[in-house]
Amino acid sequence: xxxxxxxxxxxxxxxCSSLKKIGADAVVSGDKKVIERAxxxxxxxxxxxxxxxxxxxxxxxxxxxKEECKKGKPLLGICLGMQMLFDKSYEDGExxxxxxxxxxxxxxxxxxxxGYKIPHIGWNKLEFKKGTKLFRFIKEGxxxxxxxxxxxxxxxxxxxxxxxxxCPITASVENKNVFGCQFHPEKSGEVGLNILRAFAxxxx
Amino acid sequence: xxxxxxxxxxxVRDGRVVKGVNFEGVKDVSDxxxxxxxxxxxxxxxxxxxDITASNEGRKLFTDILTKTAERVFIPLTVGGGINTVEDFxxxxxxxxxxxxxxxxxxxxxxLVYEAARKYGSQCVVLSADVKRVDGKFRVFxxxxxxxxxxxxxxxxxKCVGLGAGEIVLNSIDTDGVKKGFDLEMLSVVCDAVNVPxxxxxxxxxxxxxxxxxTEVPKVDAGLAASIFHFGEVKIKDLKEEMKKRGIPTxx
Numbered sequence: 176x177x178x179x180x181x182x183x184x185x186x187x188x189x190x191c192s193s194l195k196k197i198g199a200d201a202v203v204s205g206d207k208k209v210i211e212r213a214x215x216x217x218x219x220x221x222x223x224x225x226x227x228x229x230x231x232x233x234x235x236x237x238x239x240x241k242e243e244c245k246k247g248k249p250l251l252g253i254c255l256g257m258q259m260l261f262d263k264s265y266e267d268g269e270x271x272x273x274x275x276x277x278x279x280x281x282x283x284x285x286x287x288x289x290g291y292k293i294p295h296i297g298w299n300k301l302e303f304k305k306g307t308k309l310f311r312f313i314k315e316g317x318x319x320x321x322x323x324x325x326x327x328x329x330x331x332x333x334x335x336x337x338x339x340x341x342c343p344i345t346a347s348v349e350n351k352n353v354f355g356c357q358f359h360p361e362k363s364g365e366v367g368l369n370i371l372r373a374f375a376x377x378x379x
Numbered sequence: 380x381x382x383x384x385x386x387x388x389x390x391v392r393d394g395r396v397v398k399g400v401n402f403e404g405v406k407d408v409s410d411x412x413x414x415x416x417x418x419x420x421x422x423x424x425x426x427x428x429x430d431i432t433a434s435n436e437g438r439k440l441f442t443d444i445l446t447k448t449a450e451r452v453f454i455p456l457t458v459g460g461g462i463n464t465v466e467d468f469x470x471x472x473x474x475x476x477x478x479x480x481x482x483x484x485x486x487x488x489x490x491l492v493y494e495a496a497r498k499y500g501s502q503c504v505v506l507s508a509d510v511k512r513v514d515g516k517f518r519v520f521x522x523x524x525x526x527x528x529x530x531x532x533x534x535x536x537x538k539c540v541g542l543g544a545g546e547i548v549l550n551s552i553d554t555d556g557v558k559k560g561f562d563l564e565m566l567s568v569v570c571d572a573v574n575v576p577x578x579x580x581x582x583x584x585x586x587x588x589x590x591x592x593x594t595e596v597p598k599v600d601a602g603l604a605a606s607i608f609h610f611g612e613v614k615i616k617d618l619k620e621e622m623k624k625r626g627i628p629t630x631x
Binding site for chain 2: 186188189192193195196221222223292293294295296297298299300318320321322323324339340359361362363364365367368
């Protein structure tokens with residue numbers, strides 16, 4: 176069973192529907208026990224980093240997620256959920272993350288050339304490392320859907336995919352059993368469903 | 380490289396897709412859920428649903444349709460029509476919308492843009508503007524393009540971006556329904572004024588109109604149309620193949 180962590184942020188409807196579509200057994204829950212019982216965890220998130228991390232900590236689920244991760248349970252952070260995996264974020268201040276992947280979250284405006292719009296919204300090509308577990312059902316150059324204004328920096332050794340937006344932008348990361356996607360697999364059509372299939376463990 | 384998006388727009392009333400020509404003379408086209416699935420399978424990059432229902436029963440029907448669509452279609456969904464409060468954002472987001480577009484609701488209360496962006500993030504807030512030339516000036520119209528608000532369009536759009544709108548749908552009333560091409564002049568002016576994505580709406584009649592749009596106004600991010608897709612006058616696959624052939628980045 177996959178537990179989608181519900182800490183009161185964002186819209187989990189599409190994520191749930193996409194997991195249902197691929198036949199995965201998924202449960203949306205804010206209950207510590209359910210997350211502990213799950214085989215895999217998905218940490219979603221949209222909106223502002225400060226609010227999201229505060230809510231996650233308020234519910235105490237930050238500790239649950241970290242403990243389960245330490246036991247080796249696969250975790251997938253999506254969009255802001257990925258950004259929260261890092262040490263800290265510089266979105267409107269400086270905030271502590273979950274320290275599950277070394278690195279920091281910074282405004283994309285600091286790296287992309289002038290004339291590129293912010294947020295980075297739309298379909299962009301994935302350029303990924305061969306052999307990346309999450310991408311075993313898709314092919315190089317497949318498109319995924321992004322919506323973000325901040326990106327994961329200082330994490331080069333954990334980057335498994337980038338997308339070109341005037342410069343390479345971190346699209347996904349992996350640190351042992353911890354995975355993160357900056358893009359939205361649940362909004363990336365058949366390619367996205369295939370990424371979720373890989374996380375769900377199809378064909379393993 | 381980010382691709383140029385092709386977005387079919389579904390105007391929904393009483394559970395059915397309709398499309399007005401110059402906002403009048405509405406024709407019934409199809410079932411929204413199957414149409415959405417069809418477009419997604421043919422390569423649409425995103426879908427826009429406009430709720431043009433006036434009644435409460437119709438509104439309930441609309442959210443049911445939205446839910447059914449989001450259960451089956453895994454591309455971004457933008458929802459607009461009748462969005463006047465932050466609660467309206469909440470209502471459609473819970474049914475599976477990813478972005479919410481505001482138009483008359485923002486004109487009545489610009490703080491709505493600010494409040495919604497603060498609560499859901501700028502990426503969620505789309506400003507939709509119906510714009511028409513009046514005495515050579517671009518003016519914003521409300522209520523489905525019927526009422527001249529007197530607002531100057533570029534400053535209105537800039538103001539909303541400042542308040543937190545993360546994307547603009549610019550619908551030219553002057554070219555809407557005419558099928559003679561997008562309003563390149565209006566789009567250029569708006570694209571030069573803001574640094575958020577701009578979606579062109581109104582006027583597409585054939586594939587060449589999209590090619591012209593993306594080559595003449597390279598800052599435009601997406602092209603939106605309704606009836607030409609609904610009636611099969613332009614097939615999304617053909618359009619995208621032509622875009623690729625002409626060197627316009629597209630998802631194929």
